[in-house]
Amino acid sequence: KEEERLRNVDVIRRNGRALGQIIDDILDLSKVEAGKISIEHIDFDLSELLGDIFLLFSRKAQEKGIQFSIESTTSVPSRLVSDPTRIRQILINMVSNALKFTHEGSLRVIFHWKYETTDQFPRSGLLTFQIIDTGVGINDVHQERLFQPFTQAEDSIARQFGGTGLGLVLSRQLAKLLGGNVDLEWSEPGKGSCFRVTIEAVDSAESSQSVPHFLLSETKSASSEDEIVMTLDGIRILLAEDAPDNQLLITHILESSGAEVEVVGNGRDAVDHALAGRYHLVLMDVQMPILSGHEASQELRSRGYCGPIVALTAHAMVEERQRSHDLGYDDYLTKPIDSLKLIQTIRLHAKDQDDVKRENFVATKFSSIDSLS
Structure with missing residues (x-):
């Protein structure tokens, strides 16, 4: 009886959270389309932002037995000027989507930086994220529907995995507001996918530090006693x-x-x-x-x-x-x-x-x- 009660409570919790996410996505997308969403250009710590992303998804990756890592291939400024809230929102959507469709193997977030200076912004550049998974993949026919609202690659996907298809649409719209884009680089059924997110940013002159080339990785099994959780100890x-x-x-x-x-x-x-x-x-x-x-x-x-x-x-x-x-x-x-x-x-x-x-x-x-x- 107790086990059944807990299982029912978990079903209610998961479905309530899913409904809340759908409502949030619809509200955000409607604000973007109405031109009522504000974009900030402020100094932020990229290492802290990516650390939060890692903590948010590492436990779920452990539970699924998936190797999850966030790493860089180039020297990336530790402090940038852009909108950290929207970057965080985009990455949460993209990583969550990749994790949902990956049942074994790995999920990697690779990021790099390229200077694209102008007279007005001599320290400006392009921040690129590649979200690479070993998930179910998408065939050529269904790739054309990826960035249409309220669509999934296949109707059966919505029934099996849930969701509305709004996450990718919203992420692309937000990335465009930040001077970038969201694209599918490649995908192969049964082997996985790679999505690319680009964001325009400015290297903050306040810091000369760089993000470590290899930032975060988690390969422990879900049964590990020292699971990574987000705590508020002492606050x-x-x-x-x-x-x-x-x-x-x-x-x-x-x-x-x-x-x-x-x-x-x-x-x-x-x-x-x-x-x-x-x-x-x-x-x-x-x-x-x-x-x-x-x-x-x-x-x-x-x-x-x-x-x-x-x-x-x-x-x-x-x-x-x-x-x-x-x-x-x-x-x-x-x-x-x-x-x-x-x-x-x-x-x-x-x-x-x-x-x-x-x-x-x-x-x-x-x-x-x-x-x-």
């Missing part, structure tokens, strides 16, 4: 949320990942606790009694609070993103909360701390909401 979080069910769910996700969580139920308590306590991050529901999340965030910023504040909102449109930025949030997450996105977002902001495990709160540099997912 102290203030959760401002008035709904008891949401309090329980979010607290469970965070504490299961190693975080220390303190919960308050209204905006006034959120302000008081944030100013008096030492937290690495504040999660702020936007609709709360006494003071709303927006009012609480504004008051915190006006009183000199410079720690990361992440909004929890039911609104996913671009107007809400801009409004959140104007009100002083560093990022925002839409409900229903996706546990993976929640942990990723917290880890992303925690990187602005000198040491996320230490007791004392370290102030973080306030950054644009549009640079974050």
Whole structure:
């Protein structure tokens, strides 16, 4: 009975996550087509971004017995100027797609850099990713349909593996907004595929370091005891949320990942606790009694609070993103909360701390909401 109950819960969880991803893809694609998606050009650490991608997929690769690696073939600047949020979104779509259709063998992400300087941008270049898998492959006839919305290479693929075919379309549209593209380099049924992603970027003059030529690789079996997981060990979080069910769910996700969580139920308590306590991050529901999340965030910023504040909102449109930025949030997450996105977002902001495990709160540099997912 217990085993059956857990299996049913897992089915609900997986299908709920799949539905949420479809909704997110449709919203993003509609914003791209309406010209309402914003593109940032900011300095970011490529090594950290690729490290996050590796952590996100390495466990799933282990479970499937697939060798997963991220590596470079040329010297690549460690710090670049582009839109890290959109690059991350593209890579997540591409790697997730490759992993879904690969049952044995390997999945490799190979990246390289080529300078393409201009008078206006003397340090500009092209960042290229090749996503190479040993999966099911695609025949010549079905390759022509790959970048059409709501299509799969074959109708049977949607039934067997799920999905809508939006991931590739969205990734190509985002890459084009970043001055690049997404193409299929080659594919052979039964042997695998290779997709190429290109992104225009600028070598940041702030750093002369390069990404290591061989970055990350995982070949351990799924039975290995030291599985790679995304943890929040030692991170102290203030959760401002008035709904008891949401309090329980979010607290469970965070504490299961190693975080220390303190919960308050209204905006006034959120302000008081944030100013008096030492937290690495504040999660702020936007609709709360006494003071709303927006009012609480504004008051915190006006009183000199410079720690990361992440909004929890039911609104996913671009107007809400801009409004959140104007009100002083560093990022925002839409409900229903996706546990993976929640942990990723917290880890992303925690990187602005000198040491996320230490007791004392370290102030973080306030950054644009549009640079974050």
